[in-house]
Each structure stands twice: as C-alpha cells, then as structure tokens.
Amino acid sequence: MDRFDESIDDRDLQAYVDGRLDRDPRRKAQVEAYLEHRPEAREHVRLDRAVADRIRERYGEIPDDPPPPRLLRTLMRGSPGGSGTRPRTKALAAAMILIAALSGWSVGRFGATAESPKPNLAEGLERHRGAADTPSPAAATTRPATMSSKQGASQQRTGKTDMLTMQAPDLSPLGYALEGTESSEGRTRYRTNLFYRDREGDLITVVLERPKQPADTAPTVERLDDVQSAYWQDGSLTVLVIGDRIEANLPTIKSAVDRAFQKIEKGALPAYYSGEPLVAEDLTHGQAPSALSPGEAPMPDRQIQ
Amino acid sequence: MSDLKWLIAREIPHLRRYARSLARTPDAADELVQETLEKALRKRAQWRRSGSVRSWLFTILYRTHLNSTRDGKPFTNPRDRMDETLAAADRRVEPTQDASLMWRDISQALDRLPEDQRAAILLVTLEDLSYDEAASVLGIPVGTLRSRVSRARDTLRNTMDPAIDAAAPIRRIK
Numbered sequence: 001m002d003r004f005d006e007s008i009d010d011r012d013l014q015a016y017v018d019g020r021l022d023r024d025p026r027r028k029a030q031v032e033a034y035l036e037h038r039p040e041a042r043e044h045v046r047l048d049r050a051v052a053d054r055i056r057e058r059y060g061e062i063p064d065d066p067p068p069p070r071l072l073r074t075l076m077r078g079s080p081g082g083s084g085t086r087p088r089t090k091a092l093a094a095a096m097i098l099i100a101a102l103s104g105w106s107v108g109r110f111g112a113t114a115e116s117p118k119p120n121l122a123e124g125l126e127r128h129r130g131a132a133d134t135p136s137p138a139a140a141t142t143r144p145a146t147m148s149s150k151q152g153a154s155q156q157r158t159g160k161t162d163m164l165t166m167q168a169p170d171l172s173p174l175g176y177a178l179e180g181t182e183s184s185e186g187r188t189r190y191r192t193n194l195f196y197r198d199r200e201g202d203l204i205t206v207v208l209e210r211p212k213q214p215a216d217t218a219p220t221v222e223r224l225d226d227v228q229s230a231y232w233q234d235g236s237l238t239v240l241v242i243g244d245r246i247e248a249n250l251p252t253i254k255s256a257v258d259r260a261f262q263k264i265e266k267g268a269l270p271a272y273y274s275g276e277p278l279v280a281e282d283l284t285h286g287q288a289p290s291a292l293s294p295g296e297a298p299m300p301d302r303q304i305q
Numbered sequence: 306m307s308d309l310k311w312l313i314a315r316e317i318p319h320l321r322r323y324a325r326s327l328a329r330t331p332d333a334a335d336e337l338v339q340e341t342l343e344k345a346l347r348k349r350a351q352w353r354r355s356g357s358v359r360s361w362l363f364t365i366l367y368r369t370h371l372n373s374t375r376d377g378k379p380f381t382n383p384r385d386r387m388d389e390t391l392a393a394a395d396r397r398v399e400p401t402q403d404a405s406l407m408w409r410d411i412s413q414a415l416d417r418l419p420e421d422q423r424a425a426i427l428l429v430t431l432e433d434l435s436y437d438e439a440a441s442v443l444g445i446p447v448g449t450l451r452s453r454v455s456r457a458r459d460t461l462r463n464t465m466d467p468a469i470d471a472a473a474p475i476r477r478i479k
Contacts, residue, residue: 010455011451014458018429051414051461052430054410054411055427056430058411059326059427068335071338074346075313
C-alpha cells in the first residue's frame with residue numbers, strides 16, 4: 001500500500017473524478033494506488049464518473065440550433081458606437097451563420113466532377129428580388145438575421161448532422177457590406193442567404209447550401225431574367241451569387257467565399273459552437289481584440305480554406 | 306461593437322447550454338440567456354478584464370436564475386420542465402428506449418437535488434469550470450463548493466446506482 005494513502009481524502013477523490021488530477025500525475029498515481037486497495041471508494045468513483053457521464057450525455061451537447069435572433073439583437077442593440085461600430089455589428093451577425101446538413105452526405109472526399117450541379121436559380125432570384133425591393137436600412141442599423149417559419153423544425157435533428165460553419169464572405173473590396181442574412185430549411189437541406197448592398201443600393205445575394213454530393217466545380221455564369229448569376233461547388237458547399245456585375249467581379253467574390261469557407265470534419269462541432277475563437281481578422285477587420293482575458297485564446301489565425 | 310461584446314457573443318452557446326440545464330425548456334433557457342445578456346451589457350463596467358468572461362456571464366446567469374425562482378417566477382414550472390425534458394429526450398437522434406429512460410433518470414435525479422447543489426455539480430461536471438471558477442460563479446467559498454458537489458454526488462450516486470448498472474454503455478460527449 002502506498003505510503004501516501006492516508007493523505008488521500010474526499011477532495012482528492014473528487015478531483016480525480018473530475019479529471020482535475022490529470023495535470024498532477026504524481027498525485028493521480030497516489031489516488032489510484034489508494035483506490036486499488038479500497039473497493040468501496042473505488043465503487044464510489046466508478047458511480048460518480050458514470051453519473052457525470054450521464055449528465056454530459058443529457059445536457060452536454062452545445063446547442064447546435066442557431067441562436068435566436070433576439071439574442072443577437074440584444075447584443076447589437078446595446079452598441080453605443082453608432083455608425084462607427086457597424087462593420088463589426090455585421091460581423092457578429094455573420095458569426096452566427098450556421099449551415100447544417102442532414103445525414104448521409106459524405107464529407108471529406110471531394111472529387112472534382114465535370115458537371116456543375118445547378119442550384120435553384122429561380123428561387124435564389126426570387127429572394128434576391130425580394131431583398132432588392134426592401135429599402136436599404138438606415139446607416140447605423142443592421143437588418144437582423146431572419147429565420148424562416150421552419151426554423152423551429154430545423155432544430156429537431158432527424159439523423160446525424162454534419163456541421164459547417166463559416167464567416168460571411170467579405171465583399172468590402174467591392175464596396176459591398178453585409179446587410180442581412182436569412183436562413184431557411186428546405187426538404188433536405190439548410191440554405192443561408194446573405195444580402196450585400198453597396199452605397200448605390202445595388203444588391204448582391206449569396207446563397208449557400210450543402211449539396212447532396214460533395215464535389216469541386218468551376219464557376220458557371222448564367223443570366224436569368226436579365227440578372228447575372230454564378231454558381232459553383234466547393235466540396236461540401238454550393239455557392240450561388242446573384243446580382244449586377246457578377247461576372248466582372250467573380251474572381252473577387254469567389255476569393256472572398258473561399259477565404260470564408262471553413263470545413264469541419266464530419267462529426268465535429270462547428271468552431272463557433274465548440275467555443276473556439278472565430279477567425280479574428282474576419283470579425284475585427286484586422287484589429288485584434290484588446291480585451292482578452294487570461295485563459296482566453298488569443299484569437300489565433302485559423303487556417304481556412 | 307466593443308471587444309467585450311464580441312467576447313460575450315462567443316459565449317452564447319455555453320450560456321444556452323448551462324441555462325438549459327437550469328431552466329430546462331429551451332425557450333425558458335433562451336429567455337434566461339437574454340436577460341443575462343441584457344444585464345451583462347448594462348453592467349459591462351463591472352467586468353474585470355483580468356477575469357474570465359465566461360465565469361462572469363455564468364455568475365450573472367445564475368443570479369438571474371436564482372432571482373427568478375425566488376420571486377416565484379421560475380422560467381418554467383417543474384411539470385413543464387419535466388414534460389419538456391421527456392419531449393427533448395424523445396427528439397434526440399433516434400433515441401433508444403434505454404436512452405430515453407436514462408435521460409429521464411438523470412433529469413429526475415437532478416431535479417430532486419437542492420438548487421444550490423444542482424448548480425454546483427452542473428458547473429463542475431457539465432461546464433468543466435475549475436473549482437475556483439465555479440465557486441466564484443456561485444459566490445461561495447471553494448470549500449463550500451466542494452461540499453455541495455460532494456453532497457450532490459452522494460445523492461446522485463444512490464439515486465442512479467441501479468440505472469447506471471442497468472444501462473448500456475454510453476457515448477461520451479466530452
């Protein structure tokens with residue numbers, strides 16, 4: 001029996017159960033030696049760990065449904081900075097974009113295909129025109145993300161969920177600022193629409209979806225009802241862009257989408273929901289937050305595709 | 306937007322999870338989170354930049370939760386909470402009967418704990434806060450925190466013992 005046995009008390013056993021001794025291997029070994037000769041204490045530890053597992057199993061999942069818009073509005077509302085804070089307010093809304101796809105969509109093997117999957121252009125155009133008809137919001141405000149009426153249903157997972165999270169592409173080099181987002185759930189997939197507007201009021205709509213089959217395709221430019229559009233697939237993301245001067249600006253737009261796209265391995269939680277920092281430069285427009293507290297990750301640059 | 310707001314935004318998922326374990330219905334939990342966010346923004350000057358944002362927010366959330374229950378306006382009543390708990394269990398990914406029973410057991414066992422013990426063990430077990438942080442959130446000394454966790458474990462161990470041995474191996478979240 002270990003000579004430190006008698007120094008082991010309930011606090012040590014609790015710390016052992018909670019995994020707090022992992023960074024103190026010597027003490028951990030002492031506790032394990034202690035337990036080796038005390039079946040009753042060993043049984044307590046086993047049950048305590050089983051109960052902890054039950055709690056994590058029941059409550060442990062980070063909510064994977066998008067935060068209600070009102071929570072975001074609560075944060076946005078309190079901003080006293082006026083128009084000067086607008087870009088980062090928008091960035092916050094962008095941070096909440098979450099695209100989820102239902103099971104059966106394999107992620108990870110992206111074989112290039114010759115045929116570009118054609119998204120629903122008509123539906124995208126309808127949303128684009130609907131947004132274009134909406135007056136541009138006041139300079140200091142951001143139209144909050146809106147959720148479709150099916151959003152509640154989207155929270156009910158019917159199978160394994162592949163998660164994907166990404167920042168809204170930054171189209172500011174083209175003079176477009178993110179004006180609002182809109183998420184909806186189709187029959188088999190989620191869709192997120194991003195609406196960008198420039199100073200003249202011109203609108204670019206970016207429609208993001210998870211495809212049924214991953215693939216890599218080159219952009220296809222198409223005109224529909226005199227409105228330009230371009231679409232392509234990047235692995236597990238389908239992108240449709242609608243608006244004026246799309247063809248001329250396509251390299252910049254695609255580059256922005258590529259930078260924002262971040263794949264998460266199947267089964268893993270999205271970066272935002274696992275509490276990891278988002279891409280700092282996307283959210284602060286190149287300015288590192290100055291108020292990091294100890295223990296907080298220093299906003300490392302995340303390698304994104 | 307201030308840097309603090311950005312840091313707060315990052316914590317929303319964690320706030321929602323802890324709120325759901327306290328209030329249990331998703332709607333009530335989000336209501337609790339919203340009130341927490343509003344208070345945090347009003348009291349932003351109180352945040353010490355040397356401290357953890359998460360702990361600070363959890364402190365506000367827990368006190369808000371306590372105040373609501375003390376005022377007799379719980380974010381949900383126990384019956385609704387249980388109904389929702391069971392409904393939530395049923396909504397999970399293809400839950401087996403064993404899994405539903407298991408969730409019911411742990412939910413009921415947690416429900417029977419005194420509020421202070423439940424909050425303590427959830428912070429330590431679920432949110433993985435250090436003992437110091439959890440004590441700070443609850444506004445109690447570390448020794449008291451340990452004591453509450455220990456008593457909660459005693460109760461849960463006795464309550465859950467048969468269920469634990471009867472249930473199939475489970476998947477770990479963390």
